[in-house]
Amino acid sequence: MSESNPSIQKEAPPSSGSSEASDILDLKDDEGWEDAEPDEEETQFISLLDDEVFTDIMSMLNHCKDKHNFDFLQVRQRLGLDFYGNIKLVNYIRTQVHNGHKVTEDVSKEAFEDEKFLKPLLEDDALLFSLDELPDVEQNFSASQDNGKGAERDSGELVSRVSELEEELRMMQTQFDNYRATVKETLDERWNNQDTTEQSSNAKKEETRDDDSHYFSSYSYNDIHETMLKDAIRTDAYRDFIYNNKSLFAGKVVLDVGCGTGILSMFCAKAGASRVIAVDNSAIIDKARENVFANGFSDTITCLRGKIEEVNLPVDKVDIIVSEWMGYCLLYEAMLDSVIWARDRYLRPDGLMVPSHMNMWVAPIADPDYVSDHIAFWRDVYGFDMKAMQAGIHDDAQVLHMPASTVCAEPFPFLQLSLHSTTVKDLVFKRKWVGKLKQDIDALDGFIIWFDSFFMPSREDIVPQDAKAEEWAKTGKRGNAFTTGPNGTATHWKQGVMLIENTKTKPESRKEGEQLSGELEYSVPEDNSRALTVGMTWKFDSEEKENSQKWNMK
Amino acid sequence: MADETMKGMDHSEVHYFNSKKGIHEEMLKDEVRTRSYMNAIVQNKHLFKDKVVLDVGCGTAILSMFAVKAGAKHVIGVDMSTIIEKAKEIVEVNGMSDKITLLQGKMEEVELPFPKVDIIISEWMGYFLLYESMLDTVLYARDKYLAPNGLIFPDKATIFMAGIEDGEYKDEKIGFWDNVYGFDYSPLKHTALTEPLVDTVEIKAVVTDPTAVLTLDLYTCTTADLAFSSPFVLDCRRSDFVHALIAWFDIDFTACHKPIRFSTGPHTKYTHWKQTVFYLREVLTVEQGEQIRGVLENKPNEKNKRDLDVKISYQLQTDDPTRQAQGSCEYKMC
Numbered sequence: 016m017s018e019s020n021p022s023i024q025k026e027a028p029p030s031s032g033s034s035e036a037s038d039i040l041d042l043k044d045d046e047g048w049e050d051a052e053p054d055e056e057e058t059q060f061i062s063l064l065d066d067e068v069f070t071d072i073m074s075m076l077n078h079c080k081d082k083h084n085f086d087f088l089q090v091r092q093r094l095g096l097d098f099y100g101n102i103k104l105v106n107y108i109r110t111q112v113h114n115g116h117k118v119t120e121d122v123s124k125e126a127f128e129d130e131k132f133l134k135p136l137l138e139d140d141a142l143l144f145s146l147d148e149l150p151d152v153e154q155n156f157s158a159s160q161d162n163g164k165g166a167e168r169d170s171g172e173l174v175s176r177v178s179e180l181e182e183e184l185r186m187m188q189t190q191f192d193n194y195r196a197t198v199k200e201t202l203d204e205r206w207n208n209q210d211t212t213e214q215s216s217n218a219k220k221e222e223t224r225d226d227d228s229h230y231f232s233s234y235s236y237n238d239i240h241e242t243m244l245k246d247a248i249r250t251d252a253y254r255d256f257i258y259n260n261k262s263l264f265a266g267k268v269v270l271d272v273g274c275g276t277g278i279l280s281m282f283c284a285k286a287g288a289s290r291v292i293a294v295d296n297s298a299i300i301d302k303a304r305e306n307v308f309a310n311g312f313s314d315t316i317t318c319l320r321g322k323i324e325e326v327n328l329p330v331d332k333v334d335i336i337v338s339e340w341m342g343y344c345l346l347y348e349a350m351l352d353s354v355i356w357a358r359d360r361y362l363r364p365d366g367l368m369v370p371s372h373m374n375m376w377v378a379p380i381a382d383p384d385y386v387s388d389h390i391a392f393w394r395d396v397y398g399f400d401m402k403a404m405q406a407g408i409h410d411d412a413q414v415l416h417m418p419a420s421t422v423c424a425e426p427f428p429f430l431q432l433s434l435h436s437t438t439v440k441d442l443v444f445k446r447k448w449v450g451k452l453k454q455d456i457d458a459l460d461g462f463i464i465w466f467d468s469f470f471m472p473s474r475e476d477i478v479p480q481d482a483k484a485e486e487w488a489k490t491g492k493r494g495n496a497f498t499t500g501p502n503g504t505a506t507h508w509k510q511g512v513m514l515i516e517n518t519k520t521k522p523e524s525r526k527e528g529e530q531l532s533g534e535l536e537y538s539v540p541e542d543n544s545r546a547l548t549v550g551m552t553w554k555f556d557s558e559e560k561e562n563s564q565k566w567n568m569k
Numbered sequence: 570m571a572d573e574t575m576k577g578m579d580h581s582e583v584h585y586f587n588s589k590k591g592i593h594e595e596m597l598k599d600e601v602r603t604r605s606y607m608n609a610i611v612q613n614k615h616l617f618k619d620k621v622v623l624d625v626g627c628g629t630a631i632l633s634m635f636a637v638k639a640g641a642k643h644v645i646g647v648d649m650s651t652i653i654e655k656a657k658e659i660v661e662v663n664g665m666s667d668k669i670t671l672l673q674g675k676m677e678e679v680e681l682p683f684p685k686v687d688i689i690i691s692e693w694m695g696y697f698l699l700y701e702s703m704l705d706t707v708l709y710a711r712d713k714y715l716a717p718n719g720l721i722f723p724d725k726a727t728i729f730m731a732g733i734e735d736g737e738y739k740d741e742k743i744g745f746w747d748n749v750y751g752f753d754y755s756p757l758k759h760t761a762l763t764e765p766l767v768d769t770v771e772i773k774a775v776v777t778d779p780t781a782v783l784t785l786d787l788y789t790c791t792t793a794d795l796a797f798s799s800p801f802v803l804d805c806r807r808s809d810f811v812h813a814l815i816a817w818f819d820i821d822f823t824a825c826h827k828p829i830r831f832s833t834g835p836h837t838k839y840t841h842w843k844q845t846v847f848y849l850r851e852v853l854t855v856e857q858g859e860q861i862r863g864v865l866e867n868k869p870n871e872k873n874k875r876d877l878d879v880k881i882s883y884q885l886q887t888d889d890p891t892r893q894a895q896g897s898c899e900y901k902m903c
Contacts, residue, residue: 178896179897182896182897237757237760237761241761244749244750254750278752281750281752285751302756302757306757309753310753396597396629397597397607397631399631400662400663403658404593404594404629404659
């Protein structure tokens with residue numbers, strides 16, 4: 016269905032973390048972290064039944080067997096424990112011992128049935144990490160036969176049982192990986208525990224309205240990330256800028272706001288960043304953490320779940336902020352507010368924003384095919400008049416990739432945002448625009464809005480407000496750029512399409528050369544801070560009549 | 570429909586169809602669907618004349634209007650969505666307000682102006698027939714309102730399966746996560762394998778004969794039948810690889826004078842239901858004449874009844890020890 020992605024480069028996976036990667040707990044460049052625990056280079060297995068410490072799991076278990084007459088391996092074999100059962104058993108024993116109770120070999124499964132025993136008693140319990148090094152538990156077939164199918168099983172059944180078990184094993188390995196990541200997460204969380212008092216007072220303030228939970232949960236599924244990763248125009252642009260400017264990233268501390276699956280963080284780590292802090296408030300952060308781990312970047316990249324305004328970063332300042340925050344019509348979903356907040360709070364005065372500039376464009380369109388497919392359609396549906404369905408189609412902005420041929424006047428650059436200086440106030444605005452028809456049209460059907468994104472290697476670089484990304488690279492300019500406009504390859508942003516309500520009066524045809532002008536307004540509706548309202552006025556120079564219309568994006 | 574149900578659609582389409590009009594536009598433009606209902610109703614005036622008809626989940630009321638055209642005495646359209654307001658306007662401009670009563674609400678809660686109805690019409694089918702389907706609502710309406718010897722349009726639904734060769738696309742959808750811009754993204758691969766894909770499958774990709782795995786008779790089936798475990802046998806028609814099993818459904822209007830049926834399979838015209846693709850973790854190497862035997866299990870998720878838990882176990886029947894393969898995969902439609 017979709018095309019294969021020619022831009023995905025085959026690269027050897029990194030052998031291990033970058034050589035100068037700092038340890039996850041080695042917070043050399045910040046104050047206030049002295050109380051963090053010292054590095055634990057050597058794995059330490061604390062005995063299940065007393066305080067003795069061992070450097071390998073078997074010596075520890077042998078110790079328990081010899082000194083306390085408790086054969087852990089035999090107990091788990093007898094109980095036929097699965098992976099979680101093992102974890103529960105370990106935590107159960109540790110809880111009992113911790114509370115001064117004795118645990119004997121005849122412990123029953125019921126004793127540690129409770130889910131609470133999935134939670135480690137000891138932080139970083141090496142035994143839990145090493146359960147997979149222990150010999151396999153032989154599955155007790157009779158135990159699994161309690162579904163009353165009878166004693167006779169032919170070889171086919173056994174074979175299928177084996178493959179089921181293999182399947183289970185595969186699942187468990189995945190679960191174990193997840194578990195590992197979860198344990199890591201508790202480490203990350205410790206950073207956040209520092210000032211819970213402040214957070215709880217924040218929480219009170221926020222009991223008002225929730226525009227965010229849908230927003231964040233909508234990013235927790237695979238699909239949307241697949242769409243974004245496969246948007247090669249987008250992902251290539253970030254990759255090319257980061258890899259072509261390794262000197263900018265080498266040894267730097269980078270903040271990735273809204274990291275998603277962690278791809279930009281990994282680009283930065285690979286480009287030599289000494290430390291990357293990846294923040295996302297969606298559940299996808301768990302996958303990001305696994306991806307980072309699978310690619311050997313755990314030492315360099317720290318994944319934190321939370322809103323950027325609320326999480327505690329392990330550093331006070333960063334050298335670079337990288338973020339893919341752009342929404343439909345650039346500002347839909349209002350993520351830029353958070354990026355600006357992060358810049359003001361965390362970016363060093365000489366730090367770099369990636370990307371650095373956005374040029375926004377508007378153009379009038381004439382698209383009779385779209386209008387007949389989606390608007391005229393309702394006039395006769397299987398012989399019925401369904402024009403009632405037309406109402407509203409002009410109230411919302413659509414997201415569509417329009418053919419360049421529908422653009423009927425030269426696009427107008429109505430606003431530039433320079434990420435190093437833009438403030439939140441700049442994100443609601445009114446801008447004048449002008450245009451001149453470059454072809455005869457039957458009707459002016461609407462307007463489209465898009466943006467060009469620029470990546471400049473220095474804060475001092477200037478991008479003209481009318482610079483077009485599609486021409487930027489061709490003219491050998493510094494940096495990188497990509498366009499989401501109708502003249503470029505379609506991106507997942509496509510264009511924002513505002514259709515003019517033309518159904519009530521018959522629209523007039525227009526001639527090449529006719530001039531028009533108007534004003535474009537971005538505002539945020541009062542009832543949803545993540546939505547966007549685009550207002551437009553327009554007027555042909557030859558007429559007195561001024562038209563106006565508003566569209567919502569929600 | 571929620572975003573995550575729309576596998577195989579790109580983001581802006583999802584956005585578009587989420588605005589309710591988009592869904593209705595897509596369904597009305599699904600010609601196989603709408604035309605089949607139209608023919609089943611309008612070509613059977615002898616069945617509809619002077620009858621009381623209930624349209625379960627009426628949407629834009631197109632089926633209700635077909636029923637009026639076929640001579641129904643009165644039609645009651647019920648829908649939970651605010652689309653009912655649009656339906657009222659539509660019915661009004663088409664001059665059928667006195668023939669059609671539209672009610673917004675749950676079937677279980679609305680009060681019908683008639684104690685019994687002669688015919689139930691409904692387009693209740695979801696992806697994989699049962700995902701987010703309204704069948705349970707139709708069965709409730711049948712038990713409560715359908716007169717003895719009343720009719721149901723449609724009255725039969727059959728789920729089919731087949732095996733397909735789909736190396737290239739599987740690689741793109743699943744293998745994609747093995748190498749994302751040089752990085753190992755396998756944690757997302759596991760998730761991808763458990764998410765069935767709703768997509769169009771080309772007929773030439775189909776390697777086995779199709780086989781029916783479940784037939785629902787709407788006059789007799791109950792909600793308990795929606796959780797099922799059905800064995801299946803797929804006969805391999807050619808020597809090829811099998812990367813995935815697919816499922817689709819056929820819909821029958823057997824009450825018609827000339828029975829009407831439409832299929833959502835890969836062998837026929839596009840419908841918005843497309844097909845549902847279940848990727849297997851391994852690739853089966855099959856020879857012509859061999860069989861893939863297995864079991865399709867389906868049940869609503871215990872926590873969220875709208876989600877489906879699907880399990881497919883399979884075994885390739887072959888004498889060649891090097892190609893023997895069997896396993897089972899679990900999927901979640903959510």
